[in-house]
Amino acid sequence: MASLQPFTYASNAPGATPLESNKALVPAHSLPQELLLQIFRYLSFRDLAQISGVCRNWEVLALEDSLWKKQYKILDEATYKTFGDLAYLELDFTDAPAITLSPTVKRKFALAMDQGLSITVLTRPKGLTLKKVLGLAKKFNISTRVLEEFGDQILLKTDVVAVTNTVLPSTLGLPFEAQQKQVHTRGCEVPDLLSIITFYVLTYLLPQKPASTVNPFAGTFTRCSQTIDSHRLTAGFYPLTGIYVENNHSDFNTLGTAALYRL
Numbered sequence: 001m002a003s004l005q006p007f008t009y010a011s012n013a014p015g016a017t018p019l020e021s022n023k024a025l026v027p028a029h030s031l032p033q034e035l036l037l038q039i040f041r042y043l044s045f046r047d048l049a050q051i052s053g054v055c056r057n058w059e060v061l062a063l064e065d066s067l068w069k070k071q072y073k074i075l076d077e078a079t080y081k082t083f084g085d086l087a088y089l090e091l092d093f094t095d096a097p098a099i100t101l102s103p104t105v106k107r108k109f110a111l112a113m114d115q116g117l118s119i120t121v122l123t124r125p126k127g128l129t130l131k132k133v134l135g136l137a138k139k140f141n142i143s144t145r146v147l148e149e150f151g152d153q154i155l156l157k158t159d160v161v162a163v164t165n166t167v168l169p170s171t172l173g174l175p176f177e178a179q180q181k182q183v184h185t186r187g188c189e190v191p192d193l194l195s196i197i198t199f200y201v202l203t204y205l206l207p208q209k210p211a212s213t214v215n216p217f218a219g220t221f222t223r224c225s226q227t228i229d230s231h232r233l234t235a236g237f238y239p240l241t242g243i244y245v246e247n248n249h250s251d252f253n254t255l256g257t258a259a260l261y262r263l
Contacts, residue, residue: 037061045071049110052103063103072101072119075202080125082206083136092126096158099123099263105162108187108261118165121263122199128155130194137201139242146245149228150193160263161195165203167222167256176223176232179257188259190225193235193245195260200237222258 031039040048040062052062077093080086099121109119131151134140171179183190191199200220221236224245231247234255238244 033057033061037064037067040064040067045106045110045113049107052107059103063106065100068101068106068113071113071117072121074099074101074121075199076123077125079202079206084207089132089135090127091132093123093158094126096123096125097160099160101162102263105261105263109162109164109259112164112168112186112259115169117168119162120165120199120203121160121162122195122202123160124155124158124195124198126155126158128194128198129153130197133194133198133201134243137197137205137243139205141241141244143245143247145228146193146233146247150226153194155194161260162263163191163195163199163260164258165199166220167258169256171256172254174256176257179223183257183259186259188261191222191258191260193224193226193233196222196224196235196258197243197245200235200243204237204239205242221255223255 036058040051043051043062045068048062048067052059076099077096080091080093101119101121105119105121109117113119129152131147134142134151168182171182174182180190221234224233224235226233228247233245233247235243235245
């Protein structure tokens with residue numbers, strides 16, 4: 001973004017001549033907040049993140065949720081409840097924080113948002129396991145080995161993560177070490193298996209989601225942080241087959257990795 005220049009506008013005081021109007025200039029910081037907010041709607045997410053450092057007032061306006069909400073969504077307790085009564089799963093949301101897209105997350109993911117990526121803020125409740133999430137999914141193709149290794153690992157405390165809805169374009173076609181470096185430069189990490197599978201289930205397999213809204217051939221997948229026998233796990237979702245996890249995918253031309261940030 002080019003360096004910021006003083007922004008001024010002409011006075012429309014009653015009786016002012018065109019010359020007088022051009023001389024009556026007002027500094028940008030004196031503009032009404034409603035007008036500034038309208039101007040900020042024309043800026044990219046990266047520009048919004050940058051101008052949020054100008055002053056406290058601009059920080060509040062530039063990071064206003066209404067400017068960012070089209071690029072992120074929240075999956076919280078209410079989303080889990082769309083699957084019905086979850087008491088039998090023993091998921092505990094009592095220590096779940098109220099969540100939103102924090103200023104830190106907005107700044108971290110601003111460039112990714114400009115590239116078309118959306119962000120999901122995901123609550124992972126205490127007691128959550130991979131097997132419980134897959135029980136909600138019903139449609140999945142995961143090896144017994146993966147379930148034995150990771151299926152019963154239980155979340156001991158409710159937490160919240162932000163994850164990109166698809167892989168970072170800059171990670172496509174790279175070996176995993178280079179992909180990991182791309183993610184780490186953003187202050188994020190490669191998503192773990194539990195987080196990404198939970199995201200897929202709550203995003204694509206909601207009971208009330210009409211089948212017609214999902215392209216049956218529009219799959220999505222990412223490399224994960226875990227390995228089995230030194231093979232990196234890849235997690236994905238296809239509408240026709242549901243959730244899948246594999247550990248023998250080596251096609252560098254099609255694989256990338258999403259980015260996850262722990263709030």
